[in-house]
Amino acid sequence: MTRSQKLALVVDDSKVQCKMLSELLEEENYHVVIANDGASGVKKYSEHQPDLVLMDINMPIMDGFEATRRIKKLSGAGTLAPIIFITSMDNEQSFIKSVEAGGDSILVRPFTPLVFKAKVKAMQRISDLVGQVKSLQQEQQDDAELAEKMMSNVIEARNFALDKIGVIKKAAAIFSGDIQLSALCPNGDINVLLGDFTGHGLRSSIGAIPVTETFRAMTKKGFSILDIVAQINRHMHTLLPGDLFFAASFARISEHEKSAYIFNAGLPDGYLFDQKASIKKQFTSTHPPLGILPQLLPDAQFEVVQVMHTDRIVFITDGIVEARNQAGEFFGYSRFEQAAINGITQKNLVVSVLDSLDDFCQNCEQEDDISLVEVPCSGWQKVKVTNKVTIPEGFTEEDNHFGTTPNLSPTWSYHLHLTGRLLKTVNPIPLVMSQINDIEGAGEHWQSLYTILTELFINALDHGVLELYSSLKDSAEGFTQYFNERTKRLDNLADNAVSALDNFVRIELQYFPLAHGGKMIINIKDSGQGFEILDVIKDNSIAMNDGLKLSGRGIELVNQLCDTLEYQEKGTLVTASYIWHDLISLE
């Protein structure tokens, strides 16, 4: 058989018919294999995998219908295995039965060689098309697998502290429409996202890259969780087609504040579990999925909860609760909760949930992507903040030796004066940090500066302009109350056009380069009434030592990070000096 020759199998118990059909097929450049009954036809089909089968109906041992059924079963769904019935039974019944058995065509005697030739050609054309579709499908599958691998690398491999986060990710197709992200904030908090695009497969994963980029870039720059959610929502609204949207849960976990900020837009309830595997809290969706509305709802707000170091936050997608068994029942919330509780008790939530799902669904086809993240509420911070106030590394003699002293004029300075409504709508810290990065380049030491700026700005806004008492935050309930009150006062501030300019926070930065590092002088002034500086500091120190007080920790942290920290003008102006040294050159 030459390379271009195709192979045909003729199944007929009449040698005369076999001989005559072979002659016609050879004329069409087929090599011919013959079988004289249905059973040996099936056997020869699997041996030779021919390009075409001509099948008689009435045969001993096994008739043509049964042989056809078996051949079609052998060839599987992806291959055509074209079969033409050749018969002299010119009745409706045999025609219908041929098609039902899986025959692709039927040729009724008598027919001329020309009709035969046309029939074979037509069949071959269909068969070639199926072959092309199949090879295209294979190519597409290969491409998709490659693309998925690359996409997973871009998305998940760059996640922060993957080893600490428990993850379930079972895609229903090659591409998952679910996405799991984690990234470290400049102040050591961690941001986590679990999202679910409508549907599954490639179509539903197109939004994954823009979501990832936005989430990472904004987290790195220190934007708040609500800023990030709002930006992702805008992005998704612009980018995604009308029928695609993005349900997602976000968490920002602050280890040093012992708090978590949660935002659930359209996912099933998230959970806060304690060490004993009890459900401390559930986070219900408070917002439609992202990408539907051009902007977040005006009252969109995250939920704030106090967390213990031993707590963990768990987010799931609907693929888990809506997984179905053979009987069509949903896995549901109670089965999930039980599996999660057992899992925490056995110290492996992921395995427990997966096992429980597998037991429930058995071998049912997975209909949707299944995802879960389990995030511990501690273990993120690289630098431990101790209760003991340490003396910061300040200005050294060496700095003098190399010429530049901090007493000279700054090489640059920066002022930002925010008033009224802008205090609610603008988060100045990423802006400021971005300026610093633009002028001085990126560096590890900016992380501490970020923390200092954030703490001092929040203090000026919350305690100065908004006149909130941090003592409210002493209890877990108070914490939530504090944030609700804060939101209310910010809203009032934004709505009050009359005295808008009277309410302000001013941030001033002055930068002095040192021989082996630099010094940043930070001034933050607010329009508030001020406070008794000494009382607060003293109060906090005692509280810190007793390990009682939840608030005030921020200032202690800032104090540790700064060279000097001074309150003036009745506490309405704070001046911090932050010095860092290039560690390599000091060695």
Added chain:
Amino acid sequence: MANFNGIDFDVGVSNVLGDEALFKEILVMFYQDHYLDGDKLQSAIQEKDIDSVKHIVHTLKGVACSVGAIDLFEATKVFDLAVNDDKREDFDRLFSKLSPEINRVMKGIELLLDVS
């Protein structure tokens, strides 16, 4: 051109794309496979072995058509319909029409080709 009794030689040869030698070879095969069909069919009818009746008639019909034995084909076609409709009372009558056609075609082949 050979004149086979009961066979339209032109139709038969054109069915193997004009190859006369091959067609003669096929006629010999046809003879060898079917020259006893008359006897076989008669016993099957007598023994009321409907499966065999059906198989003999149906196969002969297809082959007769292929080799261009037009009258034989027409006779088997009528018989085949009767078998499918389970009209057993017609079998003897139809056999009496079919049997001479079989004999005629077989004799024609015997006369002109070496069928031993």
